[in-house]
Amino acid sequence: MTAFARTAAFLVATAGLMGWALAQDRPAKPQGHAPAKFDLNTLGAPDISTVPDTADGKMIRYGHELLTETFAHIGPEVADAGKRFSGNNLSCQSCHLQAGAQTYSMPYLGVWGAFPQYRGRENEVSTLEERINGCMHRSMNGKPLPLDSREMKGMLAYMKWLSTGVPVGASLVGAGTLPIKEPNRAADPARGAEVYAEKCGACHGDKGQGVRHGEVGDAKGYQFPPLWGPDSYNNGAGMYRVLTAAAFVKNNMPAGTTFADPVISDDDAYDVAAFINSQPRPEKADLDKDFPDRLKKPVDAPFPPWIDGFSAEQHKYGPFAPIRQKMKELNAAASKAPVREVK
Numbered sequence: 001m002t003a004f005a006r007t008a009a010f011l012v013a014t015a016g017l018m019g020w021a022l023a024q025d026r027p028a029k030p031q032g033h034a035p036a037k038f039d040l041n042t043l044g045a046p047d048i049s050t051v052p053d054t055a056d057g058k059m060i061r062y063g064h065e066l067l068t069e070t071f072a073h074i075g076p077e078v079a080d081a082g083k084r085f086s087g088n089n090l091s092c093q094s095c096h097l098q099a100g101a102q103t104y105s106m107p108y109l110g111v112w113g114a115f116p117q118y119r120g121r122e123n124e125v126s127t128l129e130e131r132i133n134g135c136m137h138r139s140m141n142g143k144p145l146p147l148d149s150r151e152m153k154g155m156l157a158y159m160k161w162l163s164t165g166v167p168v169g170a171s172l173v174g175a176g177t178l179p180i181k182e183p184n185r186a187a188d189p190a191r192g193a194e195v196y197a198e199k200c201g202a203c204h205g206d207k208g209q210g211v212r213h214g215e216v217g218d219a220k221g222y223q224f225p226p227l228w229g230p231d232s233y234n235n236g237a238g239m240y241r242v243l244t245a246a247a248f249v250k251n252n253m254p255a256g257t258t259f260a261d262p263v264i265s266d267d268d269a270y271d272v273a274a275f276i277n278s279q280p281r282p283e284k285a286d287l288d289k290d291f292p293d294r295l296k297k298p299v300d301a302p303f304p305p306w307i308d309g310f311s312a313e314q315h316k317y318g319p320f321a322p323i324r325q326k327m328k329e330l331n332a333a334a335s336k337a338p339v340r341e342v343k
Contacts, residue, residue: 038167040109040174045101046164056157063158066151067092067108068099070140071221074151078219085151087142087282088232089212094225095139095239097252100162103174104251104259106238110175112160113168120296128156138237141282177247178259180266187242187317192275195268199254200227208232208279224255228279236284241300242317245273274317277302295331299323 048064051057066073070091076084093099100108115128122130132155133144145152166172197206203224204210210226226232239245250269251259264272291297294307302316308326315323 035169035171036167038170038172040103040107040172043109043165045098046162059154059157060161063154064099066154067158069221072219075219077217085136085142085145086140088140089221090140090225091221104178105248106176107174108159108162110163110166110172112163113166120293121290123292138284139233139239141234177244178251180246180250180269182320183267183270184319184321186319187274188271189275189278192271195272196275199264200272203255227276228281230282232281234282234284236287240277240302241298242273242277243300245277246270249273295334299327
């Protein structure tokens with residue numbers, strides 16, 4: 001299904017639900033009402049082995065394989081050069097843990113009903129296909145999947161299946177990442193190096209190189225992914241932002257950790273995220289085009305331009321509270337600006 005068709009289907013379904021509500025003599029909810037909350041932690045991950053051996057089921061299972069073994073299907077070492085969409089040997093579940101089912105690790109649970117959605121990075125409403133290709137450009141440091149490709153259809157089929165039971169448009173508890181209690185100071189990469197050596201290096205390597213399943217060139221990916229260097233995410237990825245990376249680390253690392261029982265403190269997560277993102281990695285072009293509405297740019301977006309007057313160093317490492325306060329003031333001023341007459 002194309003992006004246009006999915007969007008149209010979403011609108012038709014929404015219209016149908018509104019009509020049903022009117023038929024039941026229930027007043028339609030006013031625009032701007034808060035969406036109902038749905039706790040993804042109560043859902044549980046569906047079992048991929050239960051997917052039937054049908055045409056739909058085969059596509060769902062293919063999507064699952066793509067997301068868990070991305071390197072083996074569309075990575076830079078696969079035999080078919082035409083399938084080398086990913087620019088590194090990570091898998092999608094390097095960040096979206098347990099095949100996208102672990103809450104607060106940017107899960108795929110519920111994403112089917114969350115799109116189309118407005119995204120500040122593009123300053124427009126984006127489809128799920130566009131969001132997937134954003135990851136292909138950034139976290140996978142590669143190129144977009146064709147919208148009509150089997151790979152895109154497989155990913156969509158899996159995400160739709162994984163979202164079974166999640167209401168469309170609900171406010172999802174467990175989505176994204178769970179913010180840390182932000183220290184009132186700048187993150188310290190030097191201290192972060194000590195945290196990394198103590199708590200991260202055993203799995204990810206003393207130089208952040210990760211641990212491969214096989215040898216370079218065999219398209220078998222990693223047991224533990226590299227956190228910097230040429231085979232990691234680029235500087236346009238969301239994980240390159242210190243607060244995002246710190247939240248992921250706090251609630252998901254070391255492997256096997258969940259938000260319910262974290263083992264790394266807020267301070268340690270903050271500093272180790274700064275250390276990891278101070279290391280060399282691929283660079284994405286045209287980052288100045290991200291967040292074209294500068295008032296919506298996150299305080300920890302570490303690339304210019306900014307409109308708040310703070311330094312590049314502070315945008316990368318903090319402290320972020322002064323930037324946040326300034327942005328609040330700028331947004332308040334903008335909301336009171338007089339509307340210009342159009343002639």
